[in-house]
Amino acid sequence: MALFGALALVIFVLVRPMEIWPELAQLMPLELLAVFTALALAWEAFTRGRTRISSPQLIWLFAFLVWCFAVTLAKLGADAGLTIMRAVSLGPIFMLLVTFALSSIGRLRAMAAVLIGLLALMSAVAIHQAAQPRQCLEMHGEDDETVFVADGRECTASSRCERDGARPDTEYRCERVGLLRTYSTGGRVCWRGQLGDPNELAVYIGIVLPFVFWFAAKRDPTSAERDNRSRATMIAAVAIGLMGLWTVVLTQSRGGQVVLCAVVLMVFVRRFGLWSVLAALPLLLPVILLSGREGAEAESSSLERANILSEGLELARANLLLGVGALQFAKEVSIGFAAHNSYLLVAAELGVPGCVLWCGLLWMTIKIPVSIVRRPPEGLDPSIIGFAEALAVSTIGLLVGVFFLSFTYKQVFLVWLGLAGGLYGTVRRACPEFRIQTTRRDIAGICAFAVIALVAVRLASALGGRG
DSSP: OHHHHHHHHHHHHHHOHHHHSGGGGGGOHHHHHHHHHHHHHHHHHHHHOOOOOOOTTHHHHHHHHHHHHHHHHHHHOHHHHHHHHHHHHHHHHHHHHHHHHOOSHHHHHHHHHHHHHHHHHHHHHHHHHHTSOEEEEEEESSGGGOEEEEEEEEOSSHHHHHHSSOOTTOEEEEEEBOGGGOBOBTTBOOOSGGGOSHHHHHHHHHHHHHHHHHHHHOOOTTSHHHHHHHHHHHHHHHHHHHHHHHHHHHHTOHHHHHHHHHHHHHHHHHHHOGGGHHHHHHHHHHHHHHSOOOSHHHHHHHHHHHHHHHHHHHHHHHTTTTOSOTTOHHHHSTTOOOOSOHHHHHHHHHHHHHHHHHHHHHHHHHHHHHHHHHSOOTTOOHHHHHHHHHHHHHHHHHHHHTTSSOOTTOHHHHHHHHHHHHHHHHHHHHOTTOOOOOOHHHHHHHHHHHHHHHHHHHHHHHHHHHO
């Protein structure tokens, strides 16, 4: 039951059915699923005597949350601070539930299958969306509550929607409308909710691909039936992978290109050696060439990001110790946009200590699968080692991707961190002597990681400004 709850929770976080059927939102489905999963975990512990194994990530997660809570209260006061922390706390709760629910390789495999299935769904919807003519969308509401309604008129630009048959006092956008109430952004395909931006969709595809490769590489030739299943799995994995690659092209996401290249190159080098990079290039070059953006719109986007990074760095410098409080970045910068960089976002909102604690959480997350791959316990199931390898590549791709996204508190991001916690519990249950702890070398690496990340932000700001 706990597995069912965790899988349903991830599906609701990523698919957002309450945006398709708004009536569902009144039932608070995410909160209900979280409670159901927690109760199922308690029931398993009571009836099966199954102890929950803590992950080395959790001390960093708790320290980060305590600091976030204290800073936000100090900066914004009790009323606003508590409201914000209620919004921020859902992601960490989901991370804990996923960590404790994925307690075996079978459960990890089920979660990977769900993530791959969602990749296939999102890619199919995005490809269909890209084939649709542009329509006029009426904008209702404000900010996060904005609802877009297609009025049936085809268009080539928003200005035409506002002239021909427009309703008074109504704003319009000219976009492609897809299945499941999805629509494009500036003509670029996207999903909804926490993946409602083309860049977020492209990064999701990139970090799921290692699990697609993992399923495709599995072989069990002990019987003809199992061999046929392996072939069918490989064919399905190849089809889903190609759909994902085409979707990245349609997103026209430069950050997505970087993540995709990093993931594919890591997989090829790990599996086939350094020279396999040459074999990966024919796969990657068409994606890079076809998904590039040029012209005034692309230049404006680059300059806008450079300005945001520059203002964000000044904001972080002016608030080195405490930051400005969680979810306050867009309110503090003149352009009023998100940071488009998770490392800068956490430094500006929670100060240097908050940035170090957050980087500590990321460091221990990547240390778990990497340690399992580099020094697997004797007798560990090879399937677990294969999953650890896929998760290591996926997590590295995620850490690259969040350099271009404001993912610090996002539920989908923290759910992903929970996969490493589930993997650690699975290995500890099979091999109790296996342990991962935070060492002095880790502390030094975490501090260096935080510094390098912020230096990279500074370089990105400088290069973007010149462009």
